[in-house]
Amino acid sequence: xxxxxxxxxxxxxxxxxxxxxxxxxxxxxxxxxxxxxxxxxxxxxxxxxxxxxxxxxxxxxxxxxxxxxxxxxxxxxxxxxxxxxxxxxxxxxxxxxxxxxxxxxxxxxxxxxxxxxxxxxxxxxxxxxxxxxxxxxxxxxxxxxxxxxxxxxxxxxxxxxxxxxxxxxxxxxxxxxxxxxxxxxxxxxxxxxxxxxxxxxxxxxxxxxxxxxxxxxxxxxxxxxxxxxxxxxxxxxxxxxxxxxxxxxxxxxxxxxxxxxxxxx
Amino acid sequence: xxxxxxxxxxxxxxxxxxxxxxxxxxxxxxxxxxxxxxxxxxxxxxxxxxxxxxxxxxxxxxxxxxxxxxxxxxxxxxxxxxxxxx
Numbered sequence: 001x002x003x004x005x006x007x008x009x010x011x012x013x014x015x016x017x018x019x020x021x022x023x024x025x026x027x028x029x030x031x032x033x034x035x036x037x038x039x040x041x042x043x044x045x046x047x048x049x050x051x052x053x054x055x056x057x058x059x060x061x062x063x064x065x066x067x068x069x070x071x072x073x074x075x076x077x078x079x080x081x082x083x084x085x086x087x088x089x090x091x092x093x094x095x096x097x098x099x100x101x102x103x104x105x106x107x108x109x110x111x112x113x114x115x116x117x118x119x120x121x122x123x124x125x126x127x128x129x130x131x132x133x134x135x136x137x138x139x140x141x142x143x144x145x146x147x148x149x150x151x152x153x154x155x156x157x158x159x160x161x162x163x164x165x166x167x168x169x170x171x172x173x174x175x176x177x178x179x180x181x182x183x184x185x186x187x188x189x190x191x192x193x194x195x196x197x198x199x200x201x202x203x204x205x206x207x208x209x210x211x212x213x214x215x216x217x218x219x220x221x222x223x224x225x226x227x228x229x230x231x232x233x234x235x236x237x238x239x240x241x242x243x244x245x246x247x248x249x250x251x252x253x254x255x256x257x258x259x260x261x262x263x264x265x
Numbered sequence: 266x267x268x269x270x271x272x273x274x275x276x277x278x279x280x281x282x283x284x285x286x287x288x289x290x291x292x293x294x295x296x297x298x299x300x301x302x303x304x305x306x307x308x309x310x311x312x313x314x315x316x317x318x319x320x321x322x323x324x325x326x327x328x329x330x331x332x333x334x335x336x337x338x339x340x341x342x343x344x345x346x347x348x349x350x351x
Contacts, residue, residue, distance in 0.1 A: 147287050154291050183278030190284050194291055 003036075003111040006118055006238075007136040009160075011152030013123030015144045016173040019209060021120040022050045023220040023228070027235030029084040030220070034114040036075065038106075039089035040132040041122035042097055048088045052216020053078060062090035065102040071109055080221060085114070095127040100134035107135025116238075125159060133160065139168040140200060145175055145186040150194065157197060169200040171234060176205045177248040188245075201234035203227050204248055296329055303327055310340060319346035 008017050008024070018039075025037040038061060039047035048054045059074035064087070071087075078084040087110075090097060110117045121132030133139060139160050143153040153170075160168045172191050179185035192199050206227035212219040219228040233243045307327050314320050321343035328339045 147283050147290070150287055151290055151294065154294065158295070180280075183280050186280050186283055186287075190280065190287075194287055 003034075003114045003117050004138060005107050005111055005136040006116065006138040006140060007040075007121050007132045008118060008140045008142060009121035009129060009132060009156055010123065010142045010149070011125065011156035012143070012149045015142050015149050016203070017123075017142050018046045018050050018120050019213070019218075020140075020142055020171060020173065020203075020231070021047060021118050022218045023231035024235055024238070025051075025084055025116075025118050026081060026218045026220040027232045028116050028118075028238065029078075029081045030232075031235060031239060032083070033116050033239075034083045035116045035118065036085045036087060036110050036114045037118045037120065038087045038110070039120050040098075040103070041120060041128060042089050042131070043091065043094040044122065045089040045091045047120050048076075048086060049216070050213055051078065051086060051218060053086050053088075054216070057088045060088045060090040061106070062093050062097045065098055065106055071106075083114075095122070095131065098131050100130050103131045103134040105135075110135075125155065129156075129159075133163060133165065136165065138166045140171055141168045141195075141197070142171045142173055143191065143195070144173050145180075145188075145191055147186075150186070150191055154195060157195060167197060169198045170195055171201050171203065172199070173203045174205045175202055175248055180248070188248075199245075200237055201230060202245060202248065203230040203234075204246070303329075306338075311342070314342055318344055321345045 008021050010017050018041075021037050025035045029035045037047060037051075039045055040061070041047075042062065045060075048057055053076050056076045059069040061074070063069045064071050064074045074087055075085040076088065078086065107117060107119075117136075119132050119136055122128035141153050141156055141160070143149045157168055170192065172188055175188070176185055180187050188199070188202055204226050206219065208222070209219055209227055212222055219226075220231045222228060230246055233246065236243045307325065310327070311320055311322055311325055324343045326341040328341075329337070
């Protein structure tokens with residue numbers, strides 16, 4: 001009955017880990033799983049805002065490990081989905097407030113009461129990252145198709161492989177198909193060629209994510225095409241389903257235009 | 266002529282430049298990140314050579330060098346005793 005405990009990490013900041021955790025959490029819950037998402041970015045709380053739960057936080061992860069409250073008191077139930085809970089990060093402490101050993105104990109407690117624990121790792125490779133991976137068996141590395149992000153992802157993969165977790169899997173986020181087509185953005189193959197780990201999924205750049213974060217509604221709840229579908233697909237793959245990768249419109253431009261003229265684009 | 270050659274030569278796409286730079290930077294990053302690996306390689310090389318020749322272990326040196334985008338592992342093994350001739 002013990003849950004799968006998965007850390008989403010990246011090395012580089014700003015590639016979309018928090019959005020990914022929120023939406024994968026929603027997607028897995030929509031598939032009927034009990035999910036707890038944990039914000040491990042102590043001092044820079046964000047997962048709550050992305051999920052629209054910022055007003056409901058009373059206790060946070062530091063309160064739990066310090067024994068100020070019981071775990072159940074700190075878990076915030078997402079009212080939109082009865083099987084999704086958030087354990088928020090502390091906002092007024094920093095990464096030293098929690099140790100990897102404490103995270104292992106916390107994850108051991110969490111895994112008894114749900115099907116999936118998703119840990120939102122902070123950027124970097126120091127204590128915050130160590131805290132985020134300590135209690136997990138699996139890791140997902142998130143990157144964007146840019147040189148700096150892929151370089152950092154490579155470093156993180158090296159650290160993960162040295163840490164004896166399961167082989168990490170890759171999500172490539174914020175892909176802009178037009179730019180890929182024009183040759184102005186690295187294609188999926190360019191990234192998987194150098195990182196050489198299993199590709200879990202790809203997510204297109206989607207302006208609706210900004211709108212959704214504005215409203216505090218994860219895009220996977222909003223039923224949009226694009227990024228929401230991509231996250232749903234990734235959740236299904238996490239569950240073992242074989243879902244083909246989204247086709248992010250690799251067809252030549254002219255064909256696309258003609259299709260649209262004929263009303264089939 | 267200039268116009269025609271402009272048509273014929275294609276400017277490299279920025280993603281191809283990115284790809285090359287990425288591959289190079291990763292080769293470099295990965296090499297400098299295995300402190301134990303160099304030692305392991307050194308020990309194994311010494312072991313292999315010692316089967317056939319007497320080797321001065323303490324003065325055996327391994328260096329990584331890089332020039333013009335090519336990376337080399339240079340192994341310098343002083344021999345002691347009398348080298349056997351085949």
